[in-house]
Amino acid sequence: MPILDIKGISKIYGSVKALHNVDLAVEQGEWLAIMGPSGSGKTTMMNIIGCMDKPTEGKVILDGVDIAAESARNLTAVRREKIGLIFQQFHLINYLTALENVMVAQYYHSMPDEKEALQALDRVGLSNRAKHLPSQLSGGEQQRVCIARALINYPMLVLADEPTGNLDEANEGIVLDIFKQLHREGSTVIVVTHDPEVAQEAQRTVVLEHGRIARIIANGGPGQTNASRLEDGAPDSQSRQAAERSKE
Amino acid sequence: MTKRSMYFKMITSALIRRRSGMFVALLAVAIGATVLSGLVTVYYDIPRQMRQEFRSYGANLIFVSSGGDALSEEEAAAAVACIPEAQAVGIAAYRYETVKINEQPFMAAGTDLAGARATSPYWFVSGEWPERDGSVLIGQEVADVIRLLPGSSFTMTGTDLQGEAFSRDFRVAGIVQTGGTEEAFIFMSLADFAAVIGENGAFDVVECSVSASQAELEAIAARVTESAAGVAPRLVTRVTRSEGAVLTKLQALVFLVTTVVLLLTMICVATTMMAVVEERRKEIGLKKALGAPNRGIVAEFLGEGLFLGCLGGVLGAALGFGFAQLIGINVFSRAVHFQAALAPVTVVASVFVTGLACLIPVRRATDVDPAIVLRGE
Structure with a gap:
């Protein structure tokens, strides 16, 4: 059973269809990249x-619950309990130190634990910068604080939006290494990116075009499982659907 | 770290590390609290200040005999005993008798001159107040008629209580101007009066200047009626009513100004907090994205507002007394009394007004949509 099962979702803003009948399933422990033009x-x-x-139509089953049908309050609780968000612009709270920024996520989730937050910072190699304010950190360091904050509550799903978009090559490498480590540890990671090199690190890349899945590419990512399946001529249902749609 | 300590950490860090944004709000609260504390101090001190001011307008309570005769010394003493010592500004008992100077009749008044001076500080005396036996104070009208100046001597004639004629020389110590009936009187000490007229142990009237409100004066009058038989207390209504009317108007003015200042403070804090919410939309969006419930966002922003209110209130309570003192010295030429109970009231009022001012901005904070404000570029 997939951890995330998206069934026929559409999102319409006025006369604009941002998403059109999208299906996608993400397995527990999978690393998925979502690519596409602006x-x-x-x-x-x-x-x-x-x-x-929330989608205008369709279902989004996360951990067995259709979140598309949940209230705003319940969605807040789902974000708190099950999702770790990583942003392109880091979005750290500028008046809190790196450590406190990590603890904010604990504060909303359960109980702030300084020791655990320090361990999370240590995991991203920033324990020595714990008392620094975001303005005293480099972009790469801020992104690593953002990652530590996303991971502190052991989320079911790590969702990263252009996590390397504002980073130089060296920091991009560091961040990707953290994602690889996360994947090895069994975390489910979805990365939205423009960067093919980042997408290539994932097991699968979903390519969106005009609100539809144009194709799903099985990469030679860390697990290489899907790549093998594609090579074997046995793409998953989403790949099949995308292939069919692209033929149409 | 507990949730509570993290909460305080977040709101204090937001205030301390973002001090430029919050300084305006703190300044608004502190100024509002200062004006509130100062004006309320004045509001409660005005009656005391004004009563003292009004005491320069003469007696506000007089005692006469209820039977139409003179008051005996015992009756006068019993009536005066009903006035609390701390509130008695001046008490002067008078005896009156017609006397003659150059065969022209005038009214002589024997009194305790020190008491008369305290009771009627508005008397303007050319020359000096009598300090020796045989010195008198004459009214301007008397001085004009018989052409006397301070330092002049004159001979007073008349008939004493025994019906015998007397003649005695007096020296004019000073000439009194009041613009009233007092200008037709000759004021002398009770000893001098008794020396020429004779001693009968009675007074025609006792004039009292009491630092009290109209209600307090009425209460004193009631006590006198009850405990001093034969004494009829009378309130000098032109003084007590004017005093009451001026006090009411002044207090209404202070109340109005205080209300307006509090409203302005509230508007200033609300505007500042609104700007703060606008400035921190991304932070609010982030917190909501991290799973902060609306009540958590409300608690944080309200907490910041209330913290500011408390801090501003403490500053205002401290500065307010200085402000009140400034008003007291410059307007009433008297120092105001420190009202200790006003300090916590100022802090609570500041917290309340700030909390009220934060309601709309906080409501707007909960409307922030994380998907919109956190959108990548």
């Missing part, structure tokens, strides 16, 4: 998966 529906997709928006 206006393809990536952000809408990310907002819906991240419980920050």
Whole structure:
């Protein structure tokens, strides 16, 4: 049973269809990349998966619950309990230190634990910068604080929006290494990205175009499982659907 | 770290590390609280200040005999005993008798001159107040008729209580101007009066200047009626009513100004907090994205507002007394009394007004949509 099962979702803003009848299933422990040009529906997709928006039509089953039918209050609880969000612009609270920024996520989730937050910072190599304010950190360091904050509550799903979009090559490498480590540890990761190199690290890449899934590419990512299946001529149902749609 | 300590950490960090944004709000609250504390101090001190001010307008309570005769010394003493010592500004008992100067009749008044001076500070005396036996104060009208100046001597004639004629020389110590009936009187000490007229142990009237409100004066009058038989207390209504009317108007003015200042403070805080919410939309969006419930966002922003209110209130309570003192010295030429109970009231009022001012901005904070404000570029 997939951890995330999207069934025929559409999102319409006035006369604009941001997403059109999208199906996608994400397995527990999978690393998925979502790519596409600007206006393809990536952000809408990310907002819906991240419980920050609801589809106009369709179902989004996360951990067995249709979040598309949940109230705003319940969606807040789902975000708190099950999702770890990583942002392109880091979105750290500028008047809190790195450590406190991580603890904010604990504060809303359960109980702030300084020791655990320090461990999370240590995991991203920033324990020595715990008392620094965001303005005293480099972009790469801020992104790592953002990752530590996303991971602190052991989320079921890590959702990253252009996590390397504002980083230089060196920091991009560091962040990707953290994602690889997360994947090895069994975390389910969905990364929205423009960068093919980042997408290539994932097991599968979903390419969105005009609000539809144009194709699903099985990469030679860390697990290589899907790549093998594609090579074997046995794409998953989403790949099949995408292939059919692209033929149409 | 507990949730509560993290909560305080967040709101204090927001205030301390973002001080430029919050300084305006704190300033508004502190100024509002200062004016509130200062004006309320004045509001409660005005009656005391004004009563003292009104005491310069003469007696506000007089005692006469209820039977139409003179008051005996015992009756006068019993009536005066009904006035609380701390509130008695001046008490002067008078005896009156017609006397003659150059065969022209005038009214002589024997009194305790020190008491008369305290009771009627508005008397303007050319020369000096009598300090020796045989010195008198004459009214301007008397001085004009018989052409006397301070330092002049004159001979007073008349008939004493025994019906015998007397003649005695007096020296004019000063000439009194009041613009009233007092200008037709000759004021002398009770000893001098008794020396020429004779001693009968009675007074025609006792004039009292009491630092009290009209209600307090009425209560004193009631006590006198009850405990001093034969004494009829009378309130000098032109003084007590004017005093009451002026006090009411002044207090209404202070109340109005205080209300307006509090409203302005509220508007200033609300506007500042609104700007703060606008400025921190991304932060609010982030917190909501991290799973903060609306009540959590409300608690944080309201907490910041209430913290500011408390801090501003404490500053205002401290500065307010200085402000009140400034008003007291410059307007009433008297220091105001420190009202200790006003400090916590100022803090609570500041917290309340700030909380009220934060309601709309906080409501707007909960409307922030994380999907919109956190959108990538």
